[in-house]
Amino acid sequence: MSKKKVIILGCGGFVGSHLTDRMLASGKYQIEGWDVSYDKISQHLGNDDLTFHQQYVDAATTYSELEPVIAECDAVFSLAAVCTPAQYVASPVKTIQSNFIDAYKLIDFCAEHRKWLIHTSTCEVYGRTLSSYVPEDNYDNLDLYEQREDETPLVMGPTTNHRWSYATAKALFERYIFAHNAENGMPFTIIRPYNWFGARMDFIPGRDGDGIPRVLACFMTALLDGKPMQLVDGGEAYRTITYIDDAVDALMLMLEKPKGSKNQVFNVGNRGGEVTMRELALLMRETAAEITGRDEFLEHPIEEISGEKFYGEGYEDCDRRVPDVKKAESRLDWKAKTSLRETLRITMKYYFDNYGRASGINTQG
Numbered sequence: 001m002s003k004k005k006v007i008i009l010g011c012g013g014f015v016g017s018h019l020t021d022r023m024l025a026s027g028k029y030q031i032e033g034w035d036v037s038y039d040k041i042s043q044h045l046g047n048d049d050l051t052f053h054q055q056y057v058d059a060a061t062t063y064s065e066l067e068p069v070i071a072e073c074d075a076v077f078s079l080a081a082v083c084t085p086a087q088y089v090a091s092p093v094k095t096i097q098s099n100f101i102d103a104y105k106l107i108d109f110c111a112e113h114r115k116w117l118i119h120t121s122t123c124e125v126y127g128r129t130l131s132s133y134v135p136e137d138n139y140d141n142l143d144l145y146e147q148r149e150d151e152t153p154l155v156m157g158p159t160t161n162h163r164w165s166y167a168t169a170k171a172l173f174e175r176y177i178f179a180h181n182a183e184n185g186m187p188f189t190i191i192r193p194y195n196w197f198g199a200r201m202d203f204i205p206g207r208d209g210d211g212i213p214r215v216l217a218c219f220m221t222a223l224l225d226g227k228p229m230q231l232v233d234g235g236e237a238y239r240t241i242t243y244i245d246d247a248v249d250a251l252m253l254m255l256e257k258p259k260g261s262k263n264q265v266f267n268v269g270n271r272g273g274e275v276t277m278r279e280l281a282l283l284m285r286e287t288a289a290e291i292t293g294r295d296e297f298l299e300h301p302i303e304e305i306s307g308e309k310f311y312g313e314g315y316e317d318c319d320r321r322v323p324d325v326k327k328a329e330s331r332l333d334w335k336a337k338t339s340l341r342e343t344l345r346i347t348m349k350y351y352f353d354n355y356g357r358a359s360g361i362n363t364q365g
């Protein structure tokens with residue numbers, strides 16, 4: 001059987017590198033991968049099933065090279081994005097440009113050639129929950145906070161809050177996909193990830209990147225550097241943490257079950273992995289102690305900080321993200337398998353093994 005030809009935009013990123021690992025291991029795919037960096041996939045560069053293009057995915061020149069490849073491929077995964085809240089607030093122009101303005105041409109090309117676009121959007125397009133605007137509601141009514149792909153309204157704060165620059169750009173991108181599907185029959189699949197955690201996510205500031213990464217890398221940096229973990233606005237926000245291997249299972253199933261996945265939106269999240277950020281900080285302290293054998297991590301300092309001080313003016317938070325995953329279950333036969341504790345154990349071991357040794361922190365087992 002001939003191999004399917006799949007484009008991965010962002011193959012060198014966190015999600016892209018895990019997807020590339022899995023697709024190459026299956027032996028069923030030929031990948032045309034685009035990314036500006038290849039550190040996370042360097043072991044695959046000699047693989048005949050990977051043609052790597054070292055370019056910014058959103059550069060104008062990339063598109064002229066991309067179009068003839070799109071014309072010949074079976075599917076396009078678009079995974080590249082500016083996706084850290086600190087950037088939405090500090091650089092809203094860049095956030096909107098890279099998540100929509102520099103990227104919408106990809107949809108035009110897929111539509112022109114009637115190619116299947118599999119796009120990672122974000123659970124952030126739902127914004128805040130309706131529950132958060134009902135003062136007497138204490139998340140008593142699931143209908144007011146569970147996020148259902150084809151039903152739940154998008155609820156965001158005012159446009160003066162830059163936090164929503166990303167969610168609105170991503171929502172417009174989704175709308176443009178729907179528009180091309182309706183008018184030109186372009187096939188698509190949209191994925192809304194729920195806080196996928198795993199090895200190679202983000203960066204550790206001062207070691208392999210600058211700025212403020214997402215919460216996992218922020219808390220890891222604090223643990224590695226002996227600095228307090230910072231809880232934004234009391235750490236009351238909830239997140240639903242999903243292990244990257246479970247998420248990649250869903251991406252592979254989408255590719256393998258086109259009848260179930262084409263022209264659908266899917267939440268990909270682990271309902272069992274829901275925690276507040278305060279609970280996450282406490283669990284990460286416990287996990288750090290467990291995998292390094294150092295009990296002092298149990299008492300690692302935690303301090304509170306306001307969202308405005310931590311991120312800057314215009315920060316607003318998503319209060320809760322509970323995915324309805326019935327569509328992924330019924331159409332793809334997918335379910336998250338990995339518990340939150342196991343996700344943290346595997347992921348944090350990776351960070352300690354890769355960044356901890358220089359500070360004399362080793363893991364056990």
Ligand code: UGA
Nearest residue numbers: 083122123124193194195196214215218230231232237277
């Ligand atoms: C981000 C993106 O905006 C989403 O699109 C994406 O789906 C999601 O990450 C993801 O990883 O899947 P968010 O969850 O808000 O959304 O990003 P984080 O930076 O991971 O923040 C999570 C929570 O932790 C927020 O409440 C934040 O205020 C808090 N936080 C973050 C802390 O309390 N301390 C920190 O040091 C960092």
